[in-house]
Each structure stands twice: as C-alpha cells, then as structure tokens.
Amino acid sequence: GQQVMQIPQYQHVQEGEDFTTYCNSSTTLSNIQWYKQRPGGHPVFLIQLVKSGEVKKQKRLTFQFGEAKKNSSLHITATQTTDVGTYFCAGPWRGSTLGRLYFGRGTQLTVWP
C-alpha cells in the first residue's frame, strides 16, 4: 500500500498566488527529498533535508522537515508559470540498510497567467 502520502493531488493557482504541497510518511524517514517534473520531462532533484525540524529556502521555495521526520512541506511564494509541473517527495526509511526511496504520488501544479 501507499507508504508516502502527498496532498493535494492537483492544485490550480493563478500566477502570483502561493502554493503548498504536503508529504506524510507512515514511517520515520532518514531524510526527505523533493523532485520536480516538468510536463513531458523527467524528475529532477530539488533538495534534501536531513535534520528534524529543518527548513531550507531556494529563492521562492521553502522546504520543511517535520520534528518527527515523518512529514514535510514545500511552499512556493508568488507562483510563476515556470513553476508548472509535478512535485514529488521521497525518502528512505530510517534504519533501512538498502536506502530504497519511497516516492509520494506527487502534486501536479498548474499556474495560469
């Protein structure tokens, strides 16, 4: 069954509005990674968070890792049309010797001008 949940599945915003996607794991993660996939493209790594409660920023993007290392969020301030795509979270379970990544199903962001 689904181990990493992501909501919402779809989000449509007008350019300039904010956007947030949430990621929840059934198991404590060693780290959380975020990927972006443009329409017709392949997933591209954005960032990795490792520490409990960690917050990182990349320009208009803010990433958080929860205190329990089971949830995470990605917030985009003032969306632009270039933000269009699907955002995936992924992480390996804490204690996993193989470090297999478990992906959420992604949030598909549409931005209209």
Place this chain on the structure above:
Amino acid sequence: NAGVTQTPKFQVLKTGQSMTLQCAQDMNHEYMSWYRQDPGMGLRLIHYSVGAGITDQGEVPNGYNVSRSTTEDFPLRLLSAAPSQTSVYFCASSRGGGTEAFFGQGTRLTVV
C-alpha cells in the same frame, strides 16, 4: 558528462513481444533503479540494484527482469509485453541508497 542515458525514447510493441530497455550511467553510481509512471500513480519501483551482481524487486516487479553485470548498465527486460505495461519508464541512479537520484529522460512504451 551524460549522466543517465535511456534508450529507446519511444517504443511500440505488440502483445507478447519481448524487448529490453537500456539504461547506462557514467557517474560510477552503485545504486540504480527502474520506475514506471502512470497517470495519478506517481513513480512505482519495479526493480533496483545496490551494486553489480545484486538486484532486488520493488513494488511492481511482475513481468520484468533485470540484471546488473557492470556498474554502468542496468537493462530492464519485458518478457512478454502486455497492454498493462503501457507506461513511461524511468531509470535512475544514485551514489548510494537514500541519496539524490538522477533520472534518465524516460522511455514511453505502448503495448498494443
């Protein structure tokens, strides 16, 4: 530096045919994986490998075989194609388990 290279980019198969999707990486990564992506289903792991000679099943392995004879190559074999295998396939590599994954451009497969 090419990264992860997948071939072919597009393929149409008839039901029952077999084929191999190629994946090669030039980053000397130990960890390689195959995913399939279907609408609304995200990325589902088919098989993965933690090093040459070592492979294991992911969540949707049925109908697919893999082998890892070298660090660079990780081919995915469809034994007898079925319409349910129509999907976009991505190969990924990473330095180790749980680290940043680099994805190939994908192979769009249609089985008719």
